[in-house]
Amino acid sequence: MNKAVSxxxxxxxxxxxxxxxxxxxxxxTALEVAEDYFKYIDERDxxxxxxxxxxxxxxxxxxxxxxxxxxxxxxVGLLAGVPLAIKDNILxxxxxxxxxxKILENYxxxxxxxxxxxxxxxxxxxxxxxxxxxxxxxxxxxNSAFQKTKNPHDLERVPGGSSGGSAAAVASHMALAALGSDxxxxxxxxxxxxxxxxxxxxxxxxxxxxxxxxxxSLDQIGPLTKTVEDAAIIFQALxxxxxxxxxxxxxxxxxxxxxxxxxxxxxxxxGLPDEYFVSGVxxxxxxxxxxxxxxxKSLGIxxxxxxxxxxxxxxxxxxxxxxxxxxxxxxxxxxxxxxxxTGVNRRSVGLLELYKKNRSRGFGAETKRRIILxxxxxxxxxxxxxxxxxxxxxxxxxxxxxxxxxxxDVILTPVAPTPAFKFGEKTSDxxxxxxxxxxxxxxxxxxxxxxxxxxxxxxxxxxxxxxxLPVGFQLIGKPLHEADILGIGQxxxxxxxxx
Amino acid sequence: MAxxxxxxxxxxxxxxxxxxxxxxxxxxxxxxxxxxxxxxELQDLDTQNVQxxxxxxxxxxxxxxxxxxxxxxxxxxxxxAFPDKEKHWLKTPPVFE
Numbered sequence: 001m002n003k004a005v006s007x008x009x010x011x012x013x014x015x016x017x018x019x020x021x022x023x024x025x026x027x028x029t030a031l032e033v034a035e036d037y038f039k040y041i042d043e044r045d046x047x048x049x050x051x052x053x054x055x056x057x058x059x060x061x062x063x064x065x066x067x068x069x070x071x072x073x074x075x076v077g078l079l080a081g082v083p084l085a086i087k088d089n090i091l092x093x094x095x096x097x098x099x100x101x102k103i104l105e106n107y108x109x110x111x112x113x114x115x116x117x118x119x120x121x122x123x124x125x126x127x128x129x130x131x132x133x134x135x136x137x138x139x140x141x142x143n144s145a146f147q148k149t150k151n152p153h154d155l156e157r158v159p160g161g162s163s164g165g166s167a168a169a170v171a172s173h174m175a176l177a178a179l180g181s182d183x184x185x186x187x188x189x190x191x192x193x194x195x196x197x198x199x200x201x202x203x204x205x206x207x208x209x210x211x212x213x214x215x216x217s218l219d220q221i222g223p224l225t226k227t228v229e230d231a232a233i234i235f236q237a238l239x240x241x242x243x244x245x246x247x248x249x250x251x252x253x254x255x256x257x258x259x260x261x262x263x264x265x266x267x268x269x270x271g272l273p274d275e276y277f278v279s280g281v282x283x284x285x286x287x288x289x290x291x292x293x294x295x296x297k298s299l300g301i302x303x304x305x306x307x308x309x310x311x312x313x314x315x316x317x318x319x320x321x322x323x324x325x326x327x328x329x330x331x332x333x334x335x336x337x338x339x340x341x342t343g344v345n346r347r348s349v350g351l352l353e354l355y356k357k358n359r360s361r362g363f364g365a366e367t368k369r370r371i372i373l374x375x376x377x378x379x380x381x382x383x384x385x386x387x388x389x390x391x392x393x394x395x396x397x398x399x400x401x402x403x404x405x406x407x408x409d410v411i412l413t414p415v416a417p418t419p420a421f422k423f424g425e426k427t428s429d430x431x432x433x434x435x436x437x438x439x440x441x442x443x444x445x446x447x448x449x450x451x452x453x454x455x456x457x458x459x460x461x462x463x464x465x466x467x468x469l470p471v472g473f474q475l476i477g478k479p480l481h482e483a484d485i486l487g488i489g490q491x492x493x494x495x496x497x498x499x
Numbered sequence: 500m501a502x503x504x505x506x507x508x509x510x511x512x513x514x515x516x517x518x519x520x521x522x523x524x525x526x527x528x529x530x531x532x533x534x535x536x537x538x539x540e541l542q543d544l545d546t547q548n549v550q551x552x553x554x555x556x557x558x559x560x561x562x563x564x565x566x567x568x569x570x571x572x573x574x575x576x577x578x579x580a581f582p583d584k585e586k587h588w589l590k591t592p593p594v595f596e
Contacts, residue, residue: 243568327515336581369527372515431534
């Protein structure tokens with residue numbers, strides 16, 4: 001077998017668990033695998049466009065370090081040597097962190113995000129930074145100021161967004177796993193479009209320190225992976241109280257994340273909300289989600305119809321609260337503190353002019369639209385009618401969930417109303433783009449953990465499923481009950497894999 | 500309900516330190532019109548006795564010891580990230596003209 005074919009098959013086949021076993025059994029070194037990934041990225045990313053920048057020198061050093069630890073006979077953790085892709089709104093010291101915006105084109109991060117510190121301690125290897133919608137605003141990665149990312153399953157279609165680069169990198173085997181961020185669905189929707197697993201943790205489970213803030217009351221960092229078990233492994237490394245983020249909760253996640261007991265899973269009740277199974281959802285999506293429900297029924301899990309009556313208000317509510325927070329978070333980009341847009345002469349204008357020139361040239365259309373919208377809903381005279389009202393409706397949405405979680409353990413829904421759509425299909429009408437997040441937004445509004453899992457998802461199929469587009473189903477759990485959704489997900493994968 | 504016209508859009512852009520060109524103005528006015536119309540349905544909800552949810556967490560009053568914390572920031576890298584500098588000083592355009 002020629003070398004090119006063999007390394008490719010080997011990358012297709014890898015999961016974090018398999019990588020760890022291979023590394024500790026000395027079947028390969030972390031350095032060899034990292035080099036293979038860079039070779040493959042070199043070849044494949046010309047077509048996909050998942051990465052904005054690569055960190056080859058640093059990555060190979062990190063990999064050598066993992067190998068050294070293994071060679072010394074020391075115990076290594078599950079993430080030692082694991083090659084990861086990182087969304088470009090998460091800071092790694094000395095590396096670019098553009099958030100896919102021209103205003104940060106020349107910026108290099110001055111510190112590590114807490115999630116990066118945690119992953120470095122676990123010995124992980126960072127391959128590079130991935131493409132996204134500018135400042136994580138979008139559902140297709142078309143709002144990147146730099147490049148398109150293509151869906152590996154169909155190059156004429158978007159990978160979803162905003163973590164489209166991370167999802168495409170994992171789906172096309174250019175990274176073993178990746179980090180994304182999710183404010184209204186930005187991990188789960190691209191995971192569904194690209195056929196990978198995507199977990200948005202409970203608000204406060206993972207530190208946001210070092211994540212370029214979009215909407216601070218909604219943002220969470222989470223993993224995009226090939227399997228649910230891999231998502232559990234990365235989540236466990238990310239979670240925990242951080243003194244640099246006061247919204248993080250004191251949490252104790254243990255063995256149950258990765259080794260759920262079948263007895264516990266069987267005894268669960270899953271709720272199916274009427275409001276998520278409606279006429280606007282493509283029949284193909286409903287069919288896939290129903291197949292997942294049937295698979296879970298075969299485990300003995302009980303299902304129950306439920307109602308979340310305020311679901312229909314979630315999108316409007318989100319598009320008031322999120323832009324309000326965006327307009328205030330993005331005020332810091334003044335063209336001075338983090339560098340400015342290329343082509344603005346700093347000497348020729350006064351300070352106010354410099355702000356305006358940098359921001360007007362540095363921000364793309366969607367970013368400007370949301371800043372204006374946020375400025376409007378917060379402005380005197382409109383605050384009560386829009387922002388204050390939205391915060392109250394947000395409470396009603398959360399109350400819906402609190403109520404149904406008295407009767408059910410987990411809620412199952414589609415992730416998005418459609419599979420991946422074509423480039424340009426929704427770019428001219430912002431509202432139609434916003435609608436693609438309609439099923440993912442409520443979990444952010446209520447701060448709940450939620451996961452997107454590809455239906456019928458043997459990982460071997462990811463490489464070859466040319467015929468149909470992937471579709472994910474969503475599991476939403478109680479606050480800090482990631483173990484429930486990860487547990488059900490792991491048993492689902494066992495059934496799906498055995499078919 | 501409220502609508503945004505050309506004049507108020509200009510004012511909002513000013514507040515947000517943005518300059519919009521003619522084309523952007525037209526596009527944004529049309530987009531915002533649609534988006535604000537979509538918000539209309541929120542007005543119909545009775546929220547009189549509802550407590551606003553003001554953040555993503557119910558955690559309250561997180562305290563720490565009153566003392567220095569070791570920052571993860573490297574001062575050199577922070578200065579390095581600044582576009583215009585002299586030694587360890589940051590340079591900005593004049594504030595007063």
